[in-house]
Amino acid sequence: MSFTRRAFVRTLGIGGASVLAARRSAGAGLLQLQGSTPAERPLLLHNNENPLGPGQAVLDAVRASLGEGGPAGRYTYRRVAELHEAIAQKFGASPENVVSGCGSTQILRSAVQVFTSPDKPLVAGQLTYEECAGYAELIGTPVRAIPLDRTLKLDLGAMADAAKGAGLLFLNNPNNPTALLHGGDAVSACIDRVLTASPDTTILIDEAYHDYVTDKAHRTQVPTALKNPRVIVARTFSKAHGMAGMRMGYALGHPDTVKKIGDWDGANALNVPAVVAAIASIRDQARLDAERDRNTAARQFTIDWFAKAGFVSTDSQTNFLFVNIKRPVKEFREACRAQGVLVARDFPPFENSHVRISIGTLDEMKRATDVFGKVLGVKAKAA
């Protein structure tokens, strides 16, 4: 786990991950942004963002808050309580079951903080979202990293075995970067096994990509989390809700568990526009449904294009693909970047075979696959 997401962000941090964009703005001077439409930038298919951003309801809510003046913005805490109420309502829970954070990342960190220690390790997949493992390293918590199985799925059996005596088991479902899902029954069985064999271990299920799942076998673990103090489910507004820039995530669980996580940092990192936006977005299920359908179509188009060109993708249940391009990702990435398309960084041990490509709009994916075709030497348009 030497190349964590944090390290990645830090490495590219000064100019931001969009190296080209940053270079351009650094040269042009920052104030040049004022009053003008930003210049064209590369296709950003490297960070699993929603290409459309938040929906109209969010824009209207924030607009109203900015426009109303006076009372609209005064009571931050009232707005946070309102957000927790709105989230609870969506899940048939109560506000005491909800904690919010500066992205789900803050919640993941807090969970590692409060549930692990030097003698209560973290268990995580060898290839999964790295926030928990990265933070564990910082605070001196040992990490038991469990390799993926032969189908590139998280090895639930091995993870459950490793959980004995652990403080926290982190389960990203669907998993980033492999895009693969474990069905509800498999996850429930894993949870039961851990709870029986290691009753002091807390299980954190990160359902960041939940809203993009189309596999009927999927089942959220929120109902389990609401009942069981040892299970927490984290969600984010950064993906299907299209609010990655606003920084808002949340988790659901038993009130005692949620309180432990929330007490660590309090609400200090929450920004007011994000709270207002999240309240509107969580109530807008129609937008989420439309976003899932949009993503599904663009995802299928891209999977089909690769398949026709002879490259196999995993069965993506997310807004990105993990594709076997049968060559070092670095050279593919650099060639794509030269043609204005950014794809994700290396994910060892798959850095010589699999690339992660986020799903943009269908139109963007048509442009992107043209570039992929050139870079991979695919003769005719496959799709």
Added chain:
Amino acid sequence: MPLSRRSFLNGLAETAPFSAALVAARGREASLLEPASVEPPTPADPAEIRIDSNENPLGPGRAAMEALTRAFQDAGRYPTNARPSMGDLRQTVARRLSVRPENVVLGSGSWEVLKTAVRLYTSSSRHLVTAAPTFEQPERTAEQLGVPVTRIPVDKDGRLDLDKMAQAARWAGLVFFCNPNNPTGTLHSARAVADFVARIRRESPETAILIDEAYHDYVTDPGYATALPLALEHPGVFITRTLSKAYGMAGLRVGYAVGQARTIEAFSRWAITFNQNSLAVAAAVASLNDPAHIEAECARNAEARLFTARYFKDKGYKVWDSQTNFVFVEIARPAREFKSACAKHKVMVGRDFPPLEGTHARVSLGTMDEMKRATEVFSQVLGTARAGAGAAHDSATPKK
């Protein structure tokens, strides 16, 4: 740009005048420092004067609000991809301070860097030195982590007792030095700060020193100067700043620390991934590039401060020399009593600040108009309430 985004931006332009109150988030500090279990505040009352949390009553300037509005175009992008990006903000801060980006780390408000500092430099065997009263965030973190805390009372003029703090710094992990100090409003001169830092470096070279300059922009005392040169000169010495005060962005969460690149690198490692939101980044970049607005805000605040301090002095109450956007007044009765009496008149003043909660109240500065209305209420309250410094212990339950 998707159609919806365009219509949003157009719509905003039509909604005139838009208000900055949302991002100023008045009342934020008062709320955040309450225990998590506290009841949420009662619904907003437009007639209320919120002078309890040291926020800028006007919020950010127009340039910042316009930039914030435009930033919605990139709301779906991570703050490293948005334009301007987190990296752009870091560079803008660096440029304003004439340092390199490597000398700057951003925080989700200065809260985050204060918390990180305690984690980096203290332990169960390396204590935290702080003042009493001062901003409590560092000692709160220390308590969470089981780190011993030494609290040095302020002197009779409400100033941090630098001599005693330096003595207590021996073998300490971290000294927290808020300059000007919240809630007393007082400051130490550039010379005194330099001597203090030099002494600790000499007598306890392993001890880190955090100089919190949250109220830097409001200082008018010519003897003051930022400790930035000291932070760049010494390892383990750093300053923190926030855009929650003069910049009016308490609701947006932007703060930063500045020090030697090696010192700052450790902070970066601990930072919450994506600890800035793109709206805040855009507003902050615009604001940092608009120094005239901050100068005007400082002048506006100084006028309201002079008016308010003079009011209390004329009434015979002792006010320590404020270099901030609040005054700390010896009202000779419990702060809680004064607070609740004022609240009945819809004027919200500061909470308890132990160990002075039996005698002193903190009053943040609103607009001149708000302060005129507030002082009328103070006259009623102070004229009628029973002066009862002796009753201080009845209400002296520190919120910790």
